[in-house]
Amino acid sequence: MELPLESVPNFSEGRDGATIDALAEALGEHADLLDVHADVDHHRSVFTLVGTEEELAESLLAGIACAKERIDLRRHEGAHPRIGAADVVPLVPLRPEDMPRAQNAANTIARRIAEELELPVFLYGTLGGGVGPAHFRRGGPEGLQRRISSGELRPDFGPKQLHPGAGGVLVGARGPLIAFNVNLRSADVDVARAVAKTVREADGGFSGVRALGLDLPAAGLVQVSMNVEDWEAAALHEIVSRVVEEASRRGAEVVGSELVGLMPAGAAAAAAGSALHIEGFD
Numbered sequence: 245m246e247l248p249l250e251s252v253p254n255f256s257e258g259r260d261g262a263t264i265d266a267l268a269e270a271l272g273e274h275a276d277l278l279d280v281h282a283d284v285d286h287h288r289s290v291f292t293l294v295g296t297e298e299e300l301a302e303s304l305l306a307g308i309a310c311a312k313e314r315i316d317l318r319r320h321e322g323a324h325p326r327i328g329a330a331d332v333v334p335l336v337p338l339r340p341e342d343m344p345r346a347q348n349a350a351n352t353i354a355r356r357i358a359e360e361l362e363l364p365v366f367l368y369g370t371l372g373g374g375v376g377p378a379h380f381r382r383g384g385p386e387g388l389q390r391r392i393s394s395g396e397l398r399p400d401f402g403p404k405q406l407h408p409g410a411g412g413v414l415v416g417a418r419g420p421l422i423a424f425n426v427n428l429r430s431a432d433v434d435v436a437r438a439v440a441k442t443v444r445e446a447d448g449g450f451s452g453v454r455a456l457g458l459d460l461p462a463a464g465l466v467q468v469s470m471n472v473e474d475w476e477a478a479a480l481h482e483i484v485s486r487v488v489e490e491a492s493r494r495g496a497e498v499v500g501s502e503l504v505g506l507m508p509a510g511a512a513a514a515a516a517g518s519a520l521h522i523e524g525f526d
Contacts, residue, residue, distance in 0.1 A: 256324075442490045455470045
C-alpha cells in the first residue's frame with residue numbers, strides 16, 4: 245500500500261488567531277491537517293499535514309496564497325529567522341524509499357508557487373545542492389534581496405524580486421525530523437546560545453542536530469531551539485540531558501520543553517526505554 249506524504253509548512257504568523265485559523269482552514273481543505281503549533285515569541289506557526297502528492301499540492305498552494313494575502317513581513321518581528329510569509333515548505337516521506345516521490349512533489353509544488361502565486365522559490369536540501377534554510381535566511385529578507393541583486397543567489401523558480409510583503413518561499417524534501425525546544429530560566433540569551441553550541445553538530449555536538457539560542461521576551465525565558473534531523477543517530481533524551489547539564493553549569497534552570505509538530509513514535513519509545521531502564525527495549 246502506498247503511504248501518504250507529509251508536509252510541515254512554517255508560516256511567519258504566531259500571534260493573530262484569525263490568520264492562523266484561516267491558514268488551517270486553507271491547508272485542511274484538500275489534505276489531512278494533523279497538528280497546528282503556534283508560538284507568540286517565535287511569531288511563527290507550524291502545520292503538519294498528510295496526503296497524496298496531488299492533495300498536498302492543492303493544500304499548500306491554498307495555504308501559501310492565504311499567507312501572501314494576510315501576512316506582511318514589513319510589520320513582522322519575531323525570534324525565529326525567516327525570509328517569507330510562507331517561510332519553509334518541506335515535503336517528507338514517511339519511509340526512506342519514498343524520498344523520490346517527495347522530491348518530485350516538492351519540485352512540482354515549487355514550480356506552481358512561482359507560476360500561480362508569482363513568488364520567488366528557492367530549493368534547499370537534496371534539491372538545492374545540500375544547503376539548508378539558514379543559508380537563505382542570513383540577513384533576513386533584506387539580506388536575501390541584496391544577495392539576489394548582486395548575483396550571489398538566484399531563485400530556482402519565479403521572479404528575481406522578493407514580494408514586498410510575502411518575501412520568498414523555501415521548498416525542499418527531507419526525512420522526518422524532530423523540532424524540539426528547551427526553555428531556560430535566565431535573563432541572558434547568550435547562555436542559551438552557548439548551550440546550543442554544545443549540542444549542535446556544526447560545533448562538535450550531536451550528529452544531525454541544528455540548534456539556536458533565542459530570547460523569549462513574552463515568556464521571560466530564553467530557549468535552546470533545535471531540529472534533530474536524525475533521531476536514530478542522536479537520541480532525544482540524551483540531547484535533553486546534555487542541555488540540562490550545560491545549562492546548569494552556566495547557572496540556568498531548565499523549566500520545560502516543547503515539541504513543535506509531531507515526532508516519530510520510535511523516538512518516544514527510545515526515551516521511555518531509557519528512562520525505565522528496560523534492557524533491549526525496541
